[in-house]
Amino acid sequence: MSTGRPAIRLCHLYPDHLNIYADRGNIAVFRRRLEWRGLSLEVAEVGLGDSIPADCHLYYLGGGQDRDQMLVAENLAQKADPLRGAAEDGAVVLGVCGGYQLLGHGYTAADGRRMPGIGLLDLETTAGDRRLIGDVVLDVTLNGQTRKVVGYENHAGRTHLGGGCTPLGHLRRGHGNNGEDGCEGAVATRIVGTYLHGPLLPKNPWLADVLLGWALDHAGGPVDLELLDDNFEEVAHAVAATRAGQKR
Numbered sequence: 001m002s003t004g005r006p007a008i009r010l011c012h013l014y015p016d017h018l019n020i021y022a023d024r025g026n027i028a029v030f031r032r033r034l035e036w037r038g039l040s041l042e043v044a045e046v047g048l049g050d051s052i053p054a055d056c057h058l059y060y061l062g063g064g065q066d067r068d069q070m071l072v073a074e075n076l077a078q079k080a081d082p083l084r085g086a087a088e089d090g091a092v093v094l095g096v097c098g099g100y101q102l103l104g105h106g107y108t109a110a111d112g113r114r115m116p117g118i119g120l121l122d123l124e125t126t127a128g129d130r131r132l133i134g135d136v137v138l139d140v141t142l143n144g145q146t147r148k149v150v151g152y153e154n155h156a157g158r159t160h161l162g163g164g165c166t167p168l169g170h171l172r173r174g175h176g177n178n179g180e181d182g183c184e185g186a187v188a189t190r191i192v193g194t195y196l197h198g199p200l201l202p203k204n205p206w207l208a209d210v211l212l213g214w215a216l217d218h219a220g221g222p223v224d225l226e227l228l229d230d231n232f233e234e235v236a237h238a239v240a241a242t243r244a245g246q247k248r
Helices: 023-035 066-079 081-088 098-102 205-218 231-243
Strands: 008-013 041-046 058-061 092-096 106-108 114-116 123-142 145-161 169-173 186-188 191-194
Touching: 008 023, 008 205, 023 041, 023 058, 023 092, 023 205, 058 081, 058 098, 058 205, 066 098, 066 114, 081 092, 092 098, 092 205, 098 145, 098 191, 123 205, 123 231, 145 205, 145 231, 205 231
Parallel strands: 008 041, 008 058, 058 092, 092 191, 106 123
Antiparallel strands: 106 114, 123 145, 123 169, 186 191
16 A cells, blocks of 8 residues: 555644643554554644645644643734645644634633634634533544544633534533533534544544545545554543443
């Protein structure tokens, strides 16, 4: 299956500022799951002073402290057109926690300050009066398959979806987007946002492969990903589900 060239080009946005939730662990999962299949990953790290490449197949935006997220939000809003164009062309975008919020229309803090988003997802976020923290289990349906996804949340934001996107999943356990509507995350075409971190993908290999399959399709596929031995990952998944009070 290998062609000797990178199978996937991934743009890691603001890794020096949005990296507090083990976000590099998600990148490592993408890389390793490709390598196990004889494929490879090329990563372009984009910081405050860099332009965003328009030719990547997968874009990743992680979470950060409020100060860093505000700095990144202003910078991203000024140069997001290549990212919007790539997403419109079928590239995959994954935003986690703060990155998820920035993919929406914006975030309004408790003091009224407005953090701009880039509008890839039709959602708004406002600050709540307490943090939503704990283990999360949800049912996610993608590519016609429904699987249980696990993770951890720690956020003050209350996110509400508009009509232009759908929830990533429906909660079995946890607070999710806002602690009220029973939903977590958001999806629109190949743009995915979620509050789940810890990191997300090591415990959810199915979700990692869905995203990689989309990215490979955008790179010139379709490519059928061969099955891997995910016994170790499934044990981690089961432990996280049990900790949240859910059986497999």
